[in-house]
Amino acid sequence: MGSNYNNYNNDPNRQRPRKRVSKQTLRRRQLGALCVIAFLVLLLVILVAKACSKDSDKGGDTTPTDATTTSTTTTVQQTEALTTVTTTTTKAAGANDSGFKLDKYSIYIDVGGMGIAYVQQYPEGSSEEDEVWSTSDAKIATVDAYGHVTGVSGGECYVTLSSRKDPSKEVMIKVTVTGPANTANSADGDKDTDNKGNNKTNDNEPQQLAEAPAPSKIQGEGYHYEGDVLIVNKTYSIPASYNPGALDPTCNEWFNKLVQGASRDGINIFLSSGFRSYGYQEGLYNTYAANDGVAKADTYSARPGHSEHQTGLAIDVNEVSDLFIGTPEAQWIEDHCWEYGFILRYPKGKQDITGYKYEPWHIRYVGYDMSKKIHDRGGITLEEYFGLTSQYQS
Ligand SMILES: [Zn+2]
Numbered sequence: 240m241g242s243n244y245n246n247y248n249n250d251p252n253r254q255r256p257r258k259r260v261s262k263q264t265l266r267r268r269q270l271g272a273l274c275v276i277a278f279l280v281l282l283l284v285i286l287v288a289k290a291c292s293k294d295s296d297k298g299g300d301t302t303p304t305d306a307t308t309t310s311t312t313t314t315v316q317q318t319e320a321l322t323t324v325t326t327t328t329t330k331a332a333g334a335n336d337s338g339f340k341l342d343k344y345s346i347y348i349d350v351g352g353m354g355i356a357y358v359q360q361y362p363e364g365s366s367e368e369d370e371v372w373s374t375s376d377a378k379i380a381t382v383d384a385y386g387h388v389t390g391v392s393g394g395e396c397y398v399t400l401s402s403r404k405d406p407s408k409e410v411m412i413k414v415t416v417t418g419p420a421n422t423a424n425s426a427d428g429d430k431d432t433d434n435k436g437n438n439k440t441n442d443n444e445p446q447q448l449a450e451a452p453a454p455s456k457i458q459g460e461g462y463h464y465e466g467d468v469l470i471v472n473k474t475y476s477i478p479a480s481y482n483p484g485a486l487d488p489t490c491n492e493w494f495n496k497l498v499q500g501a502s503r504d505g506i507n508i509f510l511s512s513g514f515r516s517y518g519y520q521e522g523l524y525n526t527y528a529a530n531d532g533v534a535k536a537d538t539y540s541a542r543p544g545h546s547e548h549q550t551g552l553a554i555d556v557n558e559v560s561d562l563f564i565g566t567p568e569a570q571w572i573e574d575h576c577w578e579y580g581f582i583l584r585y586p587k588g589k590q591d592i593t594g595y596k597y598e599p600w601h602i603r604y605v606g607y608d609m610s611k612k613i614h615d616r617g618g619i620t621l622e623e624y625f626g627l628t629s630q631y632q633s
Contacts, residue, residue: 332397332413338362339400339410346398348380348390350418353485353514355387358400362408369403377498380414381491383512384559385519389485390416391495451493451580453606454552457481465625468605469550472622472629473537473594476544479517486513487551490604494554497579506571511600512555515548538596542631547584552604554581559600569599577614580607584621592622594629 333344340360348354358370372382376396382388388398393416401409453467463475471477486494494510501508515523521543527536547553556572563569573583582605585598605613605621613619622629 332411335410337408337410338365338402339408341400341410341412343412344410345413345415346388347415347417348388350390350392350416351485351488351491352390352416353387354390354414356398356400356412358386362402362405365402365404365408371401371403371406373399373401374414375399377509378495379416381510381513383510384555385512385515387513387515388412388414389491389510389513390414390418391491392416393418393420449607449611451496451607451610452489453608454487454489454604457550465621465627466609468609468621468625469552470621470625470627471545471547471550472627473541473545473631474628477549479544481549482516483514483551484516485551486554487604489606490552490554493579493581493604497576497581500575500579501568501571504571504575506568508556508568508572510554511557511559512548513553514551515546517543517549520544520546520549537594537631538590539598545631547601547603553584554602554604555598555600556602557600563600564597572599572602573618576602577610578607580604580610582610582613582621583618586618586620589620589623592620592629 334340338360339358339362342357342359344356346354346356358367361367361369370384370386372384372386374380374382374388374396375398376394377391379392379394379396380388380390380398382398386398386400395413395415398412398414399409400412401407454469456464456467457469457477459478461476461478462481463470469477485491491513498508520541524536524540524542527540530536541547543549548555557563557568558566576583581602583599584601584603585593585595587597587599590596603621613621613624616624621627
């Protein structure tokens with residue numbers, strides 16, 4: 240092309256070629272101008288679309304030529320808005336497309352009370368074993384590994400059920416706890432404004448904690464007490480009818496203090512299993528016994544009526560399996576739970592005495608008097624302390 244062009248310029252008869260050149264140039268210019276205009280229009284469209292997306296819901300007031308582009312943008316934007324709304328709704332508890340279906344999406348309980356939302360349907364490929372429960376605020380309500388929700392202090396929070404197999408599948412339940420809000424609990428680690436009103440330092444924490452009282456005694460027949468301490472092991476059971484429905488309130492209160500104390504040390508402790516009814520334990524034990532045989536099941540699961548969890552005074556924390564052994568959390572529990580009135584109920588190497596293998600996750604509330612005695616004697620067991628056996632009669 241370039242050489243042709245030069246030829247034209249060298250042509251003596253420049254009239255015609257000149258005209259042709261100018262026509263071409265004109266066409267080019269026109270094309271260029273068109274391009275610029277098109278570009279400007281496109282720019283305008285983009286700007287308008289952007290302006291629209293910043294506003295809530297207006298669009299379509301642009302030139303007809305660009306209607307397609309604009310409406311597409313608006314649709315995308317509206318879809319985004321819809322998605323946001325859906326996500327927000329899901330967050331606000333209720334049924335969604337997670338695949339979970341529950342019998343209810345809100346729970347109303349009192350402080351110390353227990354509630355449960357039953358799962359009626361699981362996401363495809365998931366089952367009961369894949370349930371993962373968590374709470375948005377353990378100061379208001381805790382939830383154990385089985386979905387038992389326990390009211391801690393007045394307020395609202397959310398309990399989430401998700402699938403271990405696919406954590407993106409989750410459903411939320413709104414929990415409303417009626418009762419006094421625990422203001423002491425809401426204070427952060429550095430602000431220890433407790434009821435005593437003392438300007439205490441973190442150093443003398445255990446002295447303040449020395450107040451963890453013994454839980455109140457259960458009245459009636461069929462309970463074995465040593466002093467203030469209720470004994471439940473393989474030798475001593477409690478009646479099937481004993482069903483407080485939740486953790487003992489004192490135990491619950493001091494567990495929350497323990498959680499906060501751990502948090503101050505940068506350790507995350509949470510409740511995995513608290514109160515378990517006779518019926519629930521029966522189902523649990525029977526399943527284990529069917530799978531592993533009675534002898535094996537007896538080493539890690541209590542027969543119904545023989546579980547400390549039925550007393551509302553025992554808590555399994557964090558990972559309820561051997562994976563918990565040797566973790567910083569397990570170490571913290573072993574070192575500090577006594578400060579909050581708890582003891583490690585099934586210490587290492589005491590299987591012949593307690594009847595259970597090492598369970599660093601299972602703690603038992605006894606109150607500070609007793610927990611300190613146990614601690615001072617090197618973390619011995621209740622069986623050793625009181626000279627008791629732990630053996631099934633049959
Ligand atoms: Zn346990």
